[in-house]
Amino acid sequence: MGGASSSKQAAQSENPTFFTQEELNKLKSDFVTGGVEKVKPLIDKKVAELDNTExxxxxxxxxxxxxxxxxxxxxxxxxxxxxxxxxxxxxxxxxxxxxxxxxxxxxxxxxxxxxxxxxxxxxxxxxxxxxxxxxxxxxxxxxxxxxxxxxxxxxxxxxxxxxxxxxxxxxxxxxxxxxxxxxxxxxxxxxxxxxxxxxxxxxxxxxxxxxxxxxxxxxxxxxxxxxxxxxxxxxxxxxxxxFVLAFPNRSVEIIQKKSKELMKRVWMLATLSGAVGAVPVPGVSLACDISILVGGIISFRKCLGLDDASLQRLANSTGKPVEELKAEVKPPLLGKIDKNVIMRLGWGATVVAISAMELGLDFVPVIGSIFGAGSSFLMTYKILNDALKDLTESAERVVKVAFGID
Missing domain, CATH: 3.40.50.300 (P-loop containing nucleotide triphosphate hydrolases)
Structure with missing residues (x-):
């Protein structure tokens, strides 16, 4: 995903995303007067809208x-x-x-x-x-x-x-x-x-x-x-x-386009996690909402064609053994996604100092760099961001093997 400056430039060209300017202004004023709890309802509404759009x-x-x-x-x-x-x-x-x-x-x-x-x-x-x-x-x-x-x-x-x-x-x-x-x-x-x-x-x-x-x-x-x-x-x-997320995986360009769309959702899910508060996993001091992380990663994986059913369809259509395609998916993102997988994905995040500047979060509407290091928002953002990056790279490798792309 590149460094903070490249992330910032990419994000600035994409935002505001899914929100009208009026809604963004309301988010900003609500955050100032009531913090993350007050902005949660509108973001909840937007996430539900994306899930339910026909x-x-x-x-x-x-x-x-x-x-x-x-x-x-x-x-x-x-x-x-x-x-x-x-x-x-x-x-x-x-x-x-x-x-x-x-x-x-x-x-x-x-x-x-x-x-x-x-x-x-x-x-x-x-x-x-x-x-x-x-x-x-x-x-x-x-x-x-x-x-x-x-x-x-x-x-x-x-x-x-x-x-x-x-x-x-x-x-x-x-x-x-x-x-x-x-x-x-x-x-x-x-x-x-x-x-x-x-x-x-x-x-x-x-x-x-x-x-x-x-x-x-x-x-x-x-x-x-x-x-x-x-x-x-x-x-x-x-x-x-x-519509973009529904594209069949036929090229690296399609994978990258899907990843760009999914990245727009990461900050919204992270904000919801920040609103819910810390839900620690035993043995690991992860300050995130595990259900949001699990649901987000499973959704990303399906959209990028890395679930079992999608990989099998791709194998059938290209004549490649499904095991050969699965071998290109970076563990532990293949198979069941649960709190144990989240623990492994988040372990590095617990020992590395996280800052909004490191993640290039000054572009995020409303939130900016307000959250301190180790906050639920930043932790969730980092895990989802890293998981999406790994899934994107895996999907690109799968497509290259499936279609014989150099």
Missing amino acids: LNIAVTGETGTGKSTFINAMRGLRSTDVGAAEVGTWETTMKPTRYPHPHLPNVCYWDLPGIGSTEFTAGRYLKEMKFERYDFFIIISACRFKENEVKIAKEIKRLGKNFYFVRSKIDVDFYSIRKEGKEINEEKELKYIRNDCVRKLAEAGIPTPTVFLISSFEQDRYDFVRLNEALENDLPNAKKSI
Whole structure:
């Protein structure tokens, strides 16, 4: 995480996080008049808000465009995994079907019935899909966008919500061309496909549309990463955070982005620990709330894909033995997290003088360097900060081994 100065610079660019300026001002005034006990309710509320924020993403398009495959890809699942959306060349979705994220159940993808199927005409579709419940829409086509997709886009726009045109199965297009023995310039072909889609949408009444060209099986190619970045950038703070944490672990860059989001939560959990007061562990003079530490580390581990279920899914999808991936996780962060693990993580903190300046905490909203060395806030902050750093490094090593990244 670097020294105090680098931590300060990074944090200053990120804060205030999850709080409005009005809320930050209230935190400051409450702290001055009532100390940490008085700021605890608002921070409690923010932590609960982050835990309970829902993100509902609708995926719609004609039958056979790859909606289910896309939903599985966005959740890091294969079609054979437990909880995966059913994949087929026929109409597999007859009503809006909810698919929660494997470890962030408040992030839900909704597979909507194919537009224009015999069961759902476009007019009836608009009435029955309950568009108001969704945060944004992915409109998928495996060929050219047609009248039905345009009707859906216009209705979404009328509701004041965002929509994104996705042209899927680009890999299938290129495979078919090559099977015919034709030479192909991928860059030129991609430009042609994109321009064709944009032109047709513009002619149908969608001004300056953006179209993302993707393959759900080759997520490191074409526009898959660019699509995720666009979705992320258009979301408000709390929803943006959980969307980032829901990314499948495909690269070191994704791990680092997740770690940055989780770091925003460390000071809030540390403040709650400081409000609760010292709950010592027998044999070790840890001035922290153990339940906050245990819960925080378990949550960080899941978000970084280091729990057993996530590691097994990654092993299945990459063909790597799960034991090989687990070998990259730094002990004692693999396995059960309990007070004994916290004791080992915190042992060094009990014998090293801790100061707010050492940890670069002068950036923290409200708290600053007010707490003295050895306070519950500082102790919890240090343990969570160190655990997140170790988990991040472990997750980076796991991804490198899983995908053969140098």
